[in-house]
Amino acid sequence: xxxxxxxxxxxxxxxxxxxxxxxxxxxxxxxxxxxxxxxxxxxxxxxxxxxxxxxxxxxxxxxxxxxxxxxxxxxxxxxxxxxxxxxxxxxxxxxxxxxxxxxxxxxxxxxxxxxxxxxxxxxxxxxxxxxxxxxxxxxxxxxxxxxxxxxxxxxxxxxxxxxxxxxxxxxxxxxxxxxxxxxxxxxxxxxxxxxxxxxxxxxxxxxxxxxxxxxxxxxxxxxxxxxxxxxxxxxxxxxxxxxxxxxxxxxxxxxxxxxxxxxxxxxxxxxxxxxxxxxxxxxxxxxxxxxxxxxxxxxxxxxxxxxxxxxxxxxxxxxxxxxxxxxxxxxxxxxxxxx
Numbered sequence: 001x002x003x004x005x006x007x008x009x010x011x012x013x014x015x016x017x018x019x020x021x022x023x024x025x026x027x028x029x030x031x032x033x034x035x036x037x038x039x040x041x042x043x044x045x046x047x048x049x050x051x052x053x054x055x056x057x058x059x060x061x062x063x064x065x066x067x068x069x070x071x072x073x074x075x076x077x078x079x080x081x082x083x084x085x086x087x088x089x090x091x092x093x094x095x096x097x098x099x100x101x102x103x104x105x106x107x108x109x110x111x112x113x114x115x116x117x118x119x120x121x122x123x124x125x126x127x128x129x130x131x132x133x134x135x136x137x138x139x140x141x142x143x144x145x146x147x148x149x150x151x152x153x154x155x156x157x158x159x160x161x162x163x164x165x166x167x168x169x170x171x172x173x174x175x176x177x178x179x180x181x182x183x184x185x186x187x188x189x190x191x192x193x194x195x196x197x198x199x200x201x202x203x204x205x206x207x208x209x210x211x212x213x214x215x216x217x218x219x220x221x222x223x224x225x226x227x228x229x230x231x232x233x234x235x236x237x238x239x240x241x242x243x244x245x246x247x248x249x250x251x252x253x254x255x256x257x258x259x260x261x262x263x264x265x266x267x268x269x270x271x272x273x274x275x276x277x278x279x280x281x282x283x284x285x286x287x288x289x290x291x292x293x294x295x296x297x298x299x300x301x302x303x304x305x306x307x308x309x310x311x312x313x314x315x316x317x318x319x320x321x322x323x324x325x326x327x328x329x330x331x332x333x334x335x336x337x338x339x
Contacts, residue, residue, distance in 0.1 A: 004047040013041045024120060042119035043112060064092065064308060065100045065123040065147075067110045069130065071223075072103050078224060078252060079280040080297055087301020088127065095309065097124075111136065118147050125149060125312045127304055131157040131197040148311040150304055155319045157197040162317025164304045168198050169205035171293050171325040172247070175275055176209040176217075178327055179245045183336035184273060188218045188243035190232045190253055202249070218243060222253060229253025233260040237272070244336050245273040251280045254290055258332070269334035279328060288331025295325040 006020040013020065015034060022029035023038035030038070066088070068081065085099070092099055100123055104110050114137070117123050124147075128137055131153035138159040141149045151163045158165075179187050189206050192199050203219060210217030220236060222228035229248065236243055237260065248254035254276030258268060266272050268288060276283055279294030303322050311317055 004042075004045045006047075008045060009038060009042050009047060012045065013038050026120060026122075039116055039120050043115035046115070047119050060124050060312075061122060062096060063098045063100050063123050064088075064305070064312075065102070065113075065117055065126040066129070067102045067104055067113050067126070069104050069107055069110045071105075078250060079282060080250065080278045083280070083297035084301040084304075087298040087303075088305045089301075090298070091302050091305035091309070107132070107136065111140065114140065114147065118145075123147065125308045127152065127308060128161075129153075130193075132195055133157070133197055133200060135159075135197070148308065150308040150311060150317075152304055153197055154201055156201070158319065162307060162311055162319075164300070164307055164320045164322050166295055166300065166322050167324040168201050171277075171327070172202045172205035173209045174327050175247050175293065176206060176213065176215075178329070179247075179273060179275075179333070180213045180215050182273070182334070184215070184243075184245040185336070186216045186218075186241060186243040186245070188220060188236050188246045190220045190222055190229060190236075190246055190248045190257065192222060192224045192249035194221055199249070206247070216241075216243075222249070224250055224253065226252050226256040229256040230260050233257035234264070237261065237264050237266055242266075244271070245275070245333075247275045247277070249277050251276045251278055251282050251290065251292065254292075254332075255282060255286060258286065258290075269332050270337060273334060273336075274332040275327070277325070279325075283330070291330045291333040292328055293325035294328045295323045 006017050010017045010020045015038060019030050019034060020038055023035040024042065089099060102113050104113060126147050126149045128149055128151040131151060138161055140146060141161050142159060149161060151158050151161050153163055154165050155163055176187060191203060206217060220232035222232050246257060248257060254274055257274060261268050261272050268274055276290045276292040279292035283290035283292045300322050307320060
């Protein structure tokens with residue numbers, strides 16, 4: 001395929017090549033509307049600066065990008081991303097870099113943002129999160145002229161792109177074993193968004209360990225919100241055979257589950273053990289204190305940022321295990337009374 005040039009963009013946008021140059025280099029000389037139209041055409045055509053042009057400019061933006069394809073309302077209460085971004089920022093600050101954060105509704109919008117950033121050379125690299133199975137972003141980030149990137153997720157999802165990951169499968173198996181050893185024979189999992197790759201990894205590990213230990217397992221699907229966490233918990237606790245233990249995919253849903261158990265008169269931990277993923281200050285602040293799968297999310301974000309700077313500097317990437325979340329039993333887990 002022939003390389004797209006600024007002349008191609010100029011013809012499609014109906015402007016001069018000079019105007020295209022101004023827009024792509026973020027220089028004055030064109031109106032905001034014209035700049036936006038040119039960047040849109042460049043993204044549509046798949047334009048990318050040649051390596052020669054990049055070397056001639058020699059300039060870095062001193063900015064890295066992060067796009068979150070999520071409902072903005074969920075970011076206010078989900079502590080994971082606040083800690084993760086804080087970790088990224090801790091590394092950016094040492095290099096006088098900035099973070100360009102964009103929240104979009106879906107993957108298509110995220111891809112458009114990447115293409116626009118590449119066309120305008122807005123960022124030096126990107127952090128990509130919430131990997132899917134057969135994720136189109138992974139294929140795009142594998143292209144020769146792609147923006148330097150680090151994806152956050154299991155190597156099985158990363159497709160050869162540099163990735164930093166936590167061993168969610170091992171953490172899930174540890175949790176199920178802990179509960180089974182404590183005498184629990186009916187264990188439920190309140191999972192997050194089904195399209196996320198890490199949800200599948202946790203699901204598979206849950207099913208495998210349930211099968212290996214010959215206990216009963218059940219999975220309830222949610223979107224990570226407190227409302228759906230509460231709804232899932234109510235369904236589990238009012239069923240014919242309710243579980244004696246529940247593992248939640250985040251702290252917010254676990255807290256909602258505690259509220260539902262209290263409402264239904266189910267005592268925690270005497271009648272129901274609860275484990276939350278992504279330990280946070282919320283887990284320590286509630287009563288009883290939440291048992292949780294803990295890892296240092298701020299340090300995790302910093303690790304991701306360091307690997308991204310390696311990629312920006314031209315270092316060959318790889319796959320980097322950050323940690324395996326560790327179960328920290330607190331006040332919401334106990335030996336099953338019937339054991």
